[in-house]
Amino acid sequence: MVLVFDKRNELQGQPGLHALIAGVSAYRYLPKENEPLAPENFGLRQLSSTALTAYKVYRWLLDHQQNFPVPLATCRLLLSPSPDEVAAEPNLNGKGEPCILENFLVAADDWRNDAGSHQGNMTFFYFAGHGVQRTKDDAVLLLEDFAERGGGPLRNAVDINNIFKGMAKSNTHPNIAQTQLYFVDACRDFLSAFKNFEPEDTTPVFRVQLSGEDKRTAPIFYAAAPGTKAIGIRREQTLFSKALFDCLNGDAGELKDVDGQERWHVSVHSLNRALKTKIDEWNNTLRAEQDFILSGQVADMPIHFLDRPPLVEVVLEVVPPDALNYTRVKALDDQGVPIPAPLPVPLNPHPYRCKWMAGYYTISAEIDPPDPRFVNFPGRARPFMPPCTMRKVKVIP
Amino acid sequence: MSELSFLCNFKSSELQSLALPVEVRKPNLALVAQTLTTRSVNLEPGLYYVTARLPAGQELFNQVTISEDSPSTVILTPEPEDVSPNESLEVESYITGSQTTSWTGSGSSLEGLGAENVTAKLRAFSGNILLGQLSERNDQSWLVPLSAPSIGVAKFSVPAGNVTLVQLLQPKVPPINMALPISPFPPQNGCQLVLTRQSDGLISVDIHLEHITADMLLGYFLRGLLDQAVTITTSNALQAEQLLDQKLSYPIAAAVGAYALLRFGDLDRLHNWTENLNNWFTWLPDGAAIGGEHLARLGKHKEALPVFLELPSRGLPIFSDGLSYAIDRLRLYTTADNTHFDPSALSQAQSLLKDLKRFIAFVDFRKPLLTFSGIDASKPDDRPLGEDIEDFEGLDVAQYLA
Numbered sequence: 001m002v003l004v005f006d007k008r009n010e011l012q013g014q015p016g017l018h019a020l021i022a023g024v025s026a027y028r029y030l031p032k033e034n035e036p037l038a039p040e041n042f043g044l045r046q047l048s049s050t051a052l053t054a055y056k057v058y059r060w061l062l063d064h065q066q067n068f069p070v071p072l073a074t075c076r077l078l079l080s081p082s083p084d085e086v087a088a089e090p091n092l093n094g095k096g097e098p099c100i101l102e103n104f105l106v107a108a109d110d111w112r113n114d115a116g117s118h119q120g121n122m123t124f125f126y127f128a129g130h131g132v133q134r135t136k137d138d139a140v141l142l143l144e145d146f147a148e149r150g151g152g153p154l155r156n157a158v159d160i161n162n163i164f165k166g167m168a169k170s171n172t173h174p175n176i177a178q179t180q181l182y183f184v185d186a187c188r189d190f191l192s193a194f195k196n197f198e199p200e201d202t203t204p205v206f207r208v209q210l211s212g213e214d215k216r217t218a219p220i221f222y223a224a225a226p227g228t229k230a231i232g233i234r235r236e237q238t239l240f241s242k243a244l245f246d247c248l249n250g251d252a253g254e255l256k257d258v259d260g261q262e263r264w265h266v267s268v269h270s271l272n273r274a275l276k277t278k279i280d281e282w283n284n285t286l287r288a289e290q291d292f293i294l295s296g297q298v299a300d301m302p303i304h305f306l307d308r309p310p311l312v313e314v315v316l317e318v319v320p321p322d323a324l325n326y327t328r329v330k331a332l333d334d335q336g337v338p339i340p341a342p343l344p345v346p347l348n349p350h351p352y353r354c355k356w357m358a359g360y361y362t363i364s365a366e367i368d369p370p371d372p373r374f375v376n377f378p379g380r381a382r383p384f385m386p387p388c389t390m391r392k393v394k395v396i397p
Numbered sequence: 398m399s400e401l402s403f404l405c406n407f408k409s410s411e412l413q414s415l416a417l418p419v420e421v422r423k424p425n426l427a428l429v430a431q432t433l434t435t436r437s438v439n440l441e442p443g444l445y446y447v448t449a450r451l452p453a454g455q456e457l458f459n460q461v462t463i464s465e466d467s468p469s470t471v472i473l474t475p476e477p478e479d480v481s482p483n484e485s486l487e488v489e490s491y492i493t494g495s496q497t498t499s500w501t502g503s504g505s506s507l508e509g510l511g512a513e514n515v516t517a518k519l520r521a522f523s524g525n526i527l528l529g530q531l532s533e534r535n536d537q538s539w540l541v542p543l544s545a546p547s548i549g550v551a552k553f554s555v556p557a558g559n560v561t562l563v564q565l566l567q568p569k570v571p572p573i574n575m576a577l578p579i580s581p582f583p584p585q586n587g588c589q590l591v592l593t594r595q596s597d598g599l600i601s602v603d604i605h606l607e608h609i610t611a612d613m614l615l616g617y618f619l620r621g622l623l624d625q626a627v628t629i630t631t632s633n634a635l636q637a638e639q640l641l642d643q644k645l646s647y648p649i650a651a652a653v654g655a656y657a658l659l660r661f662g663d664l665d666r667l668h669n670w671t672e673n674l675n676n677w678f679t680w681l682p683d684g685a686a687i688g689g690e691h692l693a694r695l696g697k698h699k700e701a702l703p704v705f706l707e708l709p710s711r712g713l714p715i716f717s718d719g720l721s722y723a724i725d726r727l728r729l730y731t732t733a734d735n736t737h738f739d740p741s742a743l744s745q746a747q748s749l750l751k752d753l754k755r756f757i758a759f760v761d762f763r764k765p766l767l768t769f770s771g772i773d774a775s776k777p778d779d780r781p782l783g784e785d786i787e788d789f790e791g792l793d794v795a796q797y798l799a
Contacts, residue, residue: 161725208733210698215662226762255427262427269623276621293763297662298623309426319478334424360424360446381460383426383446394478 002097002107005062005075008114015120016073018177019061020111022141023054024099024129025082029147040147049232050128051081051099053185053241055092057126060245067305069179070122074114076107080129080144084235099129100145101156101203108158108205112167112176121177122303123167127160128238131186133226139184140202154201160184160220164296166206168214181303182220182296185240187229217299219268221275225291239290243278247271250310251278251387253358256302264306268298274387281388312358313388316343317351318365323374323395324350327365334360334381351390358386365393398441399463403434405449406457406474408484412491415609417457418617418628419449419473431628434473447471450625451491452616455479489546492613493591493605517592517600517798518566520791521577523559525712526775527752534560537792540590549594551797557583561712562774563590565602566791568784571770574777576715578606578649578766581680586649594798604766610634611650614657615765630657630666637670641677648678649715655687656718659694667691675704682711686719693726699737702730706745709752717760717767724753 007016025047031037032046058077065072077096086092097103115123130142145156160182169176223240224230231239252266252274266274272294279292318327324346331339339356364379374395382391401421407413421430421438423445430438434449442465449457457473475481481490521539524530539560543552555563557580565573580586591603606612610632617626633639640651651674658667674681675688685707692701705723714720727750731743738746759769759777771777 161728165725165729204732208729210730210733210737211696213664213696214694215664217662226760255425257427257429262425269627272621272623291763294621294623298660299662300623300627358426360426381446382458383422383448385426392478 002076002078002103003074003110004058004077004096005072007071007073011071011073013118015070015118015122017061017065017068017070017122017124018073018111018114019058019075019124019126020078020107021054021058021061021075021124021126022078022099022104022107022129022143023051023057023127024080024142024144025049025051025085026080026144027130027142027147028145029149042147042153044130044142044147046082047129047232048082048084048234049237050185051079051092052085052089052235053128053232053237054079054126055081055089055095056237056245057128057183057241058096060248061124064248064304067307068122069302069305070120073121074111076111078103078107088235099143101143101158104143104158105203105205108163112173112206115167115177115180116173116175119175119178121179123177123180124183125163125181126183126185128185128232128241131184131188131224131230133188139186139188139222141184141186152201155203157202158205159202162202162208163205164218164220165208166204167218168208168216169212170209171211172209174212178216179301179303180216180218182218183223183240183244184220185223185230185238188222188224188226189229214297216297217268217301218297219272219294220296221271222293222295223290225293228291231286231288231290233286239279239282239286239288240292243275243282243292246278246387247274248304250306253306253310253386255309255358258302258305263302264309265302266304266306267300267302269300271303272298277387309358310386311355312384312386314354314356314384315351315388315390316347316354316363317390317392318347319392319394320396321350323367323371326367326369326371326374327377327393327395328368329363329365329377329393330379331356332362332364332379336362356384359384363391363393365395367395398439399466400437400468401440401445401447401461401463402437402468402470403447403449404470404472405434406472407487407491408481409487411609412487415492415613416629416632416634417449417451417613418625419447420624422446422448431624433628433632435632437468447473449473450622451475452613452620452622452625453491453493454620455491486546488609492609493589493603493616516568516786517794518786518789518791519590519592519794520564520566520789521560522562522564522774524561525710526561527709527712527749529775531562531775533790535790540792542797543589545797549798551592551794553590553592553797554587555579555590556587557581557585558587563602564774564791565592565600566772566782566786566789567599568786569781570599571779571781572772573602574769574771574774575602575604575764576713576767578604578715580649585645586647592794592798600794600798606649606653608634608640608647608650608653611647611653614653618657618660618765626657627661630654630661630663637673641670641673646678648674648681648684652681652683652687652716652719655691656683656716659687659690659722660718662694664691664694675707679707680711682708682714683716683719685711686714686716686723689726690722698730701726702738702742702746706742706749709749713753713756713767715767716765717762718765720753720756720760720767721762724750724757727753 078099365377416433461471675684689705
């Protein structure tokens with residue numbers, strides 16, 4: 001069953017979030033990890049992290065279903081997991097439907113119909129799998145039956161641009177959701193093998209109508225910049241999804257007034273800002289070189305509310321390092337109260353990393369015992385915002 | 398409520414008069430105002446923290462206590478470690494973010510053995526690439542060397558004039574073509590080229606608009622600072638009335654502002670902006686791309702197509718967003734429910750789409766200015782040059798990087 005979550009009856013016509021999540025690892029017509037490539041494979045093999053990623057996104061949505069501006073109403077899930085992923089996560093077995101073209105087209109059509117029930121609806125689209133790219137605002141998403149014999153090579157592939165434009169307000173869907181989130185967790189390579197194929201070779205998901213004013217908030221978060229690859233951690237999940245979860249769980253937190261109430265939340269803009277930082281962090285950890293790009297229509301608005309103020313990764317560095325053994329660093333919160341866990345003297349390891357609640361802190365440092373080469377660092381209150389704040393404690397005159 | 402004003406502690410008058418995006422927060426980090434440093438805000442009494450983030454990444458900061466019915470001014474200063482070494486470098490340090498230093502090996506424990514071998518050439522082209530009228534400039538009067546901030550960095554001013562593309566040639570890498578954001582009609586609307594030698598020995602090119610606020614807007618986009626980008630689009634310097642004034646117009650800055658509003662979906666603020674940009678500056682390809690996209694967003698597809706079809710007579714858009722919008726819409730109009738359109742217009746659309754698609758695979762869409770590879774700009778490809786580029790015409794830039 002594609003529709004794995006359905007609360008439409010409970011919501012009784014009230015706006016809700018409608019999700020379509022697809023993840024493909026087991027590409028039927030592509031070789032496995034260690035099998036030889038044939039010319040008709042276009043240099044692509046089966047994957048082992050993308051279906052599991054899509055499942056984790058689905059689980060995350062369920063776990064946070066009340067934290068969106070509107071409650072989760074429906075979730076459609078298309079999964080083509082590899083045997084390794086099923087071994088790692090047995091719940092994948094039989095969950096959703098295989099992400100083949102036929103299933104995708106039906107699921108997308110139903111998803112659009114649900115999205116079209118109220119302008120106050122939100123939509124959430126996530127695709128993890130192979131992708132190729134043609135322009136800044138599009139990506140071709142390759143489905144499980146990609147590279148099947150017969151027809152054009154992109155017959156079992158869909159174009160995000162067609163999906164995006166088909167989700168605009170139209171005569172047939174005049175009340176479609178005006179907040180739409182798209183996450184494309186796939187490569188955006190220009191495969192030389194595809195250079196000679198027309199984009200029309202993909203199968204249209206929607207018959208796009210040329211009508212209607214388009215004032216949606218509809219950001220497209222691409223896991224890979226144009227012409228680059230997205231990275232997956234085998235039998236685990238993609239790098240992009242790791243960064244995305246970090247951000248949605250607090251690292252993209254922002255405190256602003258929402259409907260007359262100060263609320264910690266993640267917004268389109270704060271997510272964009274934090275994703276850059278988190279993807280760079282994961283790149284460093286995994287020695288990867290993934291980029292990320294935001295496209296689409298990117299007005300700011302809350303997309304996920306947080307239950308509590310987020311933690312901030314704090315990095316404190318004494319400059320110059322020679323002064324480290326003489327430098328006693330202190331931190332006070334915005335009330336002038338020392339932080340609960342005092343900083344070690346000297347800061348060890350250096351640079352020193354810790355996690356504090358987001359807020360303003362005053363950092364100062366005293367040279368102890370006094371040394372003529374160094375000076376005290378006067379206290380300065382500074383914002384410590386997620387995901388990470390680095391402060392240099394400069395103790396040279 | 399009391400009024401809070403802002404003052405930036407810059408040395409140069411150029412920066413002091415600039416409108417910078419500023420955030421005002423409560424001690425619990427709650428954002429209470431996003432505005433420009435040239436404006437004031439009204440706040441309840443209390444303690445506030447004020448931050449202005451600069452396009453190059455630094456922050457100006459201060460805290461202020463607001464008293465009842467007593468106006469205040471907060472002076473925003475950079476962190477001591479970020480202070481620009483001198484007034485003349487403030488724009489580079491804080492706004493354009495162009496590097497004032499490059500990788501030269503100095504300060505490193507490593508040294509290069511043998512002579513430093515920088516080989517690169519810069520050449521310029523005039524004419525409309527879509528009409529096959531591109532021609533190489535045989536003179537070097539199109540650019541003026543400026544004093545470089547450090548070794549390994551070269552700066553040039555490119556005055557408004559008849560240059561559409563600049564090409565950077567380096568051994569063993571594909572040539573890079575960049576659209577120049579300049580007007581064919583002097584005096585205003587020139588740009589600045591900054592060449593920087595990288596740690597791998599290759600030279601990178603940054604292009605900055607003459608209009609500093611529009612350049613800041615591009616900088617905020619590049620760094621993912623969308624809140625700041627939204628705020629700066631409200632500055633007086635980026636209003637259509639100012640930018641499209643017939644006597645002292647800045648159509649390229651207007652295009653940057655219009656692209657931003659399209660990205661933010663702020664169609665209400667675009668009202669006549671795009672129509673005037675398109676009608677008054679018929680040399681500007683981006684006027685057609687922006688005007689067409691705006692009409693399409695309004696659901697006026699029948700009117701949008703003829704506007705996109707003005708591109709062949711104007712040339713390739715200067716900004717990559719323009720190329721992307723044009724291709725996406727033309728693709729849609731030539732494949733979707735196309736009973737709306739005149740058959741001859743559709744035929745022209747198919748022909749234009751074919752022309753534009755030649756460039757797609759070779760465009761670096763991460764760059765706001767249209768950037769693509771290929772020794773023959775009208776037939777882009779990604780073939781690297783050989784080791785020896787001496788036979789190519791063009792300005793040898795090594796002398797400026799030494």
